[in-house]
Amino acid sequence: MTDTPSRPLRTGIQEHLGPSLSFLGLPRSPEALENAEAVIVPAPYDGTTTYKSGTREGPRAIILASRELEFYDEETETEPYRRGIATLDEVAVTVASPRHMVERIRTVGRMLFEAGKLPVLLGGEHLLSLGMIQAAAESFDSLTVLHFDAHPDLRPEYQESSFSNACVMHHILDHVPLVQVGIRSLTREEHQRIRERSIPAFFAHEIHDREDLPQRVVETLSPHVYVTIDLDVLDPSIMPAVGTPEPGGLGWYQLLRVLRAVSRKRRIVGFDVVELCPVPGMPAPDFLAARLVHKLLAYIFLDRS
Numbered sequence: 001m002t003d004t005p006s007r008p009l010r011t012g013i014q015e016h017l018g019p020s021l022s023f024l025g026l027p028r029s030p031e032a033l034e035n036a037e038a039v040i041v042p043a044p045y046d047g048t049t050t051y052k053s054g055t056r057e058g059p060r061a062i063i064l065a066s067r068e069l070e071f072y073d074e075e076t077e078t079e080p081y082r083r084g085i086a087t088l089d090e091v092a093v094t095v096a097s098p099r100h101m102v103e104r105i106r107t108v109g110r111m112l113f114e115a116g117k118l119p120v121l122l123g124g125e126h127l128l129s130l131g132m133i134q135a136a137a138e139s140f141d142s143l144t145v146l147h148f149d150a151h152p153d154l155r156p157e158y159q160e161s162s163f164s165n166a167c168v169m170h171h172i173l174d175h176v177p178l179v180q181v182g183i184r185s186l187t188r189e190e191h192q193r194i195r196e197r198s199i200p201a202f203f204a205h206e207i208h209d210r211e212d213l214p215q216r217v218v219e220t221l222s223p224h225v226y227v228t229i230d231l232d233v234l235d236p237s238i239m240p241a242v243g244t245p246e247p248g249g250l251g252w253y254q255l256l257r258v259l260r261a262v263s264r265k266r267r268i269v270g271f272d273v274v275e276l277c278p279v280p281g282m283p284a285p286d287f288l289a290a291r292l293v294h295k296l297l298a299y300i301f302l303d304r305s
């Protein structure tokens with residue numbers, strides 16, 4: 001026993017610890033969360049994945065890679081972390097049903113939108129986006145969902161369930177306008193649906209050599225935009241770490257140019273990066289996903305200031 005008050009443990013021990021398990025390795029604290037403009041929501045769930053599971057490892061891989069990124073973004077000449085980027089603990093996975101998991105994401109999303117935060121969901125499988133999109137649609141008028149994906153995910157049902165990755169956009173179709181970019185793998189029925197519902201869909205074979213893609217995408221959008229990025233929208237040459245790699249995807253700068261234009265001309269209220277399925281011994285896709293999150297935050301912060 002000693003009479004002298006001891007130094008708070010955290011103060012003394014902190015200098016011997018590595019970066020926090022948070023986006024960019026930023027220190028975690030309740031104050032950091034309250035003050036943050038953007039909140040990272042890691043959701044390690046791949047409960048309905050049928051072909052190649054592993055996207056449950058995605059959020060952690062993105063966060064680990066993000067700790068190696070530079071704070072500085074040379075294109076915007078900003079340091080996005082200065083605006084406040086907090087990382088939540090992982091969303092608890094429920095095995096009750098995919099519907100429960102979507103509902104949980106929706107609840108988390110609703111709380112973040114109500115607090116005025118910009119949610120950044122890290123998947124995990126694409127089904128999770130549905131919860132965040134529902135929360136965004138409840139929080140914002142005139143919302144469009146801008147959906148980057150090789151697949152339109154418009155099936156009403158897949159393997160006897162409508163709560164599947166293949167059906168995500170089917171659920172929102174009657175509630176929120178949808179714009180799709182990078183589509184290059186779909187069924188005849190999905191293609192018919194795109195036509196019948198007049199969904200602005202930018203097929204990969206039509207846009208791969210179009211310089212005016214960013215402008216054309218922007219023109220389809222309402223004032224508020226939620227961006228959902230299934231990483232398989234990118235070409236497998238730079239993004240092989242997805243469950244269903246399809247040739248002919250977008251390039252890095254092609255995707256960034258669209259995001260830059262959207263951020264400039266519309267208000268992005270939240271976004272997600274999903275379907276990273278890390279490949280052991282191959283760090284590049286994890287870094288790409290982390291940098292993509294950082295880039296989009298840089299764009300959004302710049303245009304909001």
Ligand SMILES: [Mn+2]
Nearest residue numbers: 150151230232
């Ligand atoms: Mn996809």
